[in-house]
Amino acid sequence: MKSKVGILWGLIVVLTLGAAGFAVAPYLTFDSSLSRVDIHPSFPPHYPLLLVHIWCSFLALLIGWLQFVPGLRKRRADIHRLFGRIYLGLVAVGGLTGLTVGMFATSYVRQMAFLTLGFLWLFTAWKGYRKARLGRFDEHAVWMIRNYSMTLVAASARLLTPLCILIYLAGHGGQSSGGVAAVLKQVLEINIWVGLAANLVIAEWVVLSRFKRTFK
Numbered sequence: 001m002k003s004k005v006g007i008l009w010g011l012i013v014v015l016t017l018g019a020a021g022f023a024v025a026p027y028l029t030f031d032s033s034l035s036r037v038d039i040h041p042s043f044p045p046h047y048p049l050l051l052v053h054i055w056c057s058f059l060a061l062l063i064g065w066l067q068f069v070p071g072l073r074k075r076r077a078d079i080h081r082l083f084g085r086i087y088l089g090l091v092a093v094g095g096l097t098g099l100t101v102g103m104f105a106t107s108y109v110r111q112m113a114f115l116t117l118g119f120l121w122l123f124t125a126w127k128g129y130r131k132a133r134l135g136r137f138d139e140h141a142v143w144m145i146r147n148y149s150m151t152l153v154a155a156s157a158r159l160l161t162p163l164c165i166l167i168y169l170a171g172h173g174g175q176s177s178g179g180v181a182a183v184l185k186q187v188l189e190i191n192i193w194v195g196l197a198a199n200l201v202i203a204e205w206v207v208l209s210r211f212k213r214t215f216k
């Protein structure tokens, strides 16, 4: 049973890193012509801000999971504190730049998804930080579970895209008049919302299971 859980976790980590790595790849060379996001010509800081957003958010995703490793948290509280501060700094910069570039998103539905996600990301980080400062570590853990679930939307929104495509095709008799591009356009309008909803539910599920274990 334990090895099955291990395999499942391994699969989740590989898929998450694969989806996030695939998303970040075009921004590794700092060449704005490779950007998948339409860069606003009348706002020169758009591309630099997008790069800062992508790098800070990606690093937050890469180090965030370490904070949930129980052995590390218990044995090396100093490392947990140091990584926690770095993580929260990355979320603050990634979130604020995410909100700024979100104002330039060409679609209103995507724009609202990014703004909602950005606000929830910053809000849950702030709550997590305050609870830690007040020494209320149970509540700190709950807010940080919620916060990391928002960090993971960058991966889950992409991983859920094939499912969204299948549901779209099922609802349209298996075809679309505009071809693959038209289907993708529709799906990319809503995939952030789908990832956001799924991750929020999973986070609350994890929080409730912890709560049940504590009060058993």
Ligand code: HEM
Residues within 6 Å of the ligand: 020, 023, 024, 035, 036, 037, 038, 053, 054, 057, 058, 061, 095, 098, 099, 101, 102, 103, 104, 105, 106, 110, 114, 115, 117, 118, 119, 121, 150, 151, 152, 153, 154
């Ligand atoms: C959780 C809060 C986040 C918010 C509010 C946010 C917001 C945004 C916004 C507004 C854009 C521009 C999209 C557009 O104009 O169409 C964007 C793009 C991007 N973000 Fe984030 N993001 C978040 C988290 C992350 C994370 C954790 C990563 C880590 C991999 C990430 C990686 C990217 C990448 C790679 C792009 C470029 C997308 C593309 O090429 O299609 N973001 N994000």
